[in-house]
Amino acid sequence: MIKLLLIPIMLGVLFAWLVVRRIAIRLRTLKAQLAAYRRGDYEGQLKAIEAFRVGRSEPGHYLFFRGSACYQLGRLQEAEQALRRSLAMETNAQLRTCCRDELGRVLMAQDQWDNAEACFRQCIAEWPKRGGGHRAIAELLLRRGAQQQAALSAARQAEADDRAASAGVSKLGKEDRNINLSESLAVLAWALAANGAGAEALEPVLKEAFELCPETTIPIRAELHYFAGHAYAALGNQSESQRHLHRALEVDPIGNYGRLGGAALATAVH
Numbered sequence: 078m079i080k081l082l083l084i085p086i087m088l089g090v091l092f093a094w095l096v097v098r099r100i101a102i103r104l105r106t107l108k109a110q111l112a113a114y115r116r117g118d119y120e121g122q123l124k125a126i127e128a129f130r131v132g133r134s135e136p137g138h139y140l141f142f143r144g145s146a147c148y149q150l151g152r153l154q155e156a157e158q159a160l161r162r163s164l165a166m167e168t169n170a171q172l173r174t175c176c177r178d179e180l181g182r183v184l185m186a187q188d189q190w191d192n193a194e195a196c197f198r199q200c201i202a203e204w205p206k207r208g209g210g211h212r213a214i215a216e217l218l219l220r221r222g223a224q225q226q227a228a229l230s231a232a233r234q235a236e237a238d239d240r241a242a243s244a245g246v247s248k249l250g251k252e253d254r255n256i257n258l259s260e261s262l263a264v265l266a267w268a269l270a271a272n273g274a275g276a277e278a279l280e281p282v283l284k285e286a287f288e289l290c291p292e293t294t295i296p297i298r299a300e301l302h303y304f305a306g307h308a309y310a311a312l313g314n315q316s317e318s319q320r321h322l323h324r325a326l327e328v329d330p331i332g333n334y335g336r337l338g339g340a341a342l343a344t345a346v347h
Contacts, residue, residue, distance in 0.1 A: 103129065105128070106125060106126065106128040106129055109125040109128075110122045110125040110126045110142055110146075113125050114145070114146070114149075114296065115293060115294045115295060115296075116293065116295055117295035117296060117299075117328075117329050117331070117332055119146045119149040119150050119331065119332065120146075120150070122142065122145075122146040123143065123146045123147075126139055126142045126143060126146070129142070135162070136166070137162075137163045137166035137167045137172075137176075138163075140159045140160070140162050140163035140166070141159070141160065141163040141167075141172075141175075141176050141179070143156075143159045144156045144157070144158075144159035144160035144163060144176075144179060144180075144183070145160075145179055147159060148179065148182065148183050148186065148333060149296060149331070149332045149333050150331065151186075151331075151333070151336060153183055153186055153187050156183045157180065157183045157184070157187070160176055160179055160180040160183060161180065163176050164176045164177060164180060170203065170204075171204060173203070174200050174203045174204045174207065174210075175209075177196050177199060177200050177203075178196070178197065178200045178209050178210060178213060180196055181193045181194075181195075181196030181197045181200065181213055182213065182333075184196060185213075185216075185217055185220070186333060190217065190221055193213075193217060194214065194217055197210050197213040197214045197217065198210075198214070200213070201214070206238050206241075206242075207238060208234075208235040208236070208237075208238035208239035208242065208257055208258075208261050209235070209257065210235075211231045211232070211234040211235035211238065211261075212231070212232065212235035212239075212260060212261045212264055214227075214228075214231040215228045215229075215231035215232035215235060215264045215265075215268055216264050216304075218231065219264070219267055219268060219271060219307065225268070225271045225272050226272060228268045228271065228272075229265075229268040229269065229271070229272045231268075232261065232264050232265040232267075232268040232269075233265065233268075235261040235264065235265070236258070236261040236262055236265045238261075239254070239257045239258040239260075239261045240258055240261075242254050242257065242258075243255060243257070243258045252291070255289040255290070256289065256290050256291075256294060256297055258286075258289055259285075259286040259287070259288075259289035259290035259297065259301060260286075260290075260297060260300060260301070262282050262283070262285055262286035262289070263282075263283065263286040263300065263301045263304035263305060263308075264304050265282055266279040266280075266282040266283045266286065266304065266305065266308045267304045267305075267307050267308040267311065269282065269308070270307075270308040270309070270311035270312050271308075271311045275312070276312055276314070279308055279312075283301075283305050283308065286301055286305075287301055295328055295329050295332065296329055296332050296333070296334065298328050298329070299324075299325045299326075299328045299329035299332055299333075299334040299335045299338065300325075300333075300334040302321045302322070302324040302325035302328060302334070302338065303321070303322065303325040303334040303337055303338050303341070305321040306318045306319070306320075306321035306322035306325060306338060306341060307341070309321060310345075315345070318345075319342060319345060321338075322338040322339075322341050322342045322345075323338070323342065324338075325337070325338030325339075326338040326339040326342065
């Protein structure tokens with residue numbers, strides 16, 4: 078009888094152990110894929126996230142990180158497919174917004190400007206105090222060369238929201254909050270220049286952006302250099318523009334903003 082009573086207890090202990098082990102594996106995988114992403118090792122990121130799978134399963138978080146890595150590698154159709162599947166599976170409202178934001182960036186990389194903008198507008202509607210949606214709208218408008226004042230307004234809103242998040246309480250760590258703010262500051266510098274501001278207005282903004290983002294965070298450093306390159310181009314300072322675009326390409330040659338920097342340099346040469 079006692080042995081029979083021990084069976085459910087042992088099963089409960091085994092189940093709890095399996096749950097704890099799965100959580101530990103997930104945390105290790107999350108850290109490993111993030112470390113690979115930050116050093117610009119997107120193939121390594123794809124390998125790391127395989128630990129998210131159980132058997133042949135492809136859970137939503139696995140698909141999200143797969144889509145993000147494929148986006149950086151320029152495998153855009155694969156990225157779009159993974160992110161759309163992740164979005165369809167995700168039930169957490171804030172994670173859905175993050176997934177939709179990443180999908181919008183993939184669509185923007187495919188020159189699907191209207192569809193990308195629709196994604197970003199929905200992100201703002203879902204999470205209005207998140208800087209990422211406003212930042213993405215500003216970038217999209219600047220890259221299209223349209224509605225420069227609207228781009229500046231969106232960039233200012235992104236900077237304000239990310240600065241408030243950086244100063245307040247957030248689920249994100251301080252470094253992650255600072256990185257978000259650095260992105261918004263860099264796109265703000267571009268928007269300022271596109272709207273006629275001089276070097277004295279945008280250079281302090283860029284200085285703060287680069288100070289907030291560690292050099293070891295490769296994809297974001299490339300993004301900052303890409304935005305700075307366009308900001309200086311809008312000022313007519315071609316030497317400084319090309320210096321930053323070169324740095325974007327050097328810092329992250331296989332990533333999204335490194336490729337964009339290289340394409341912008343090729344256009345400038347011709």
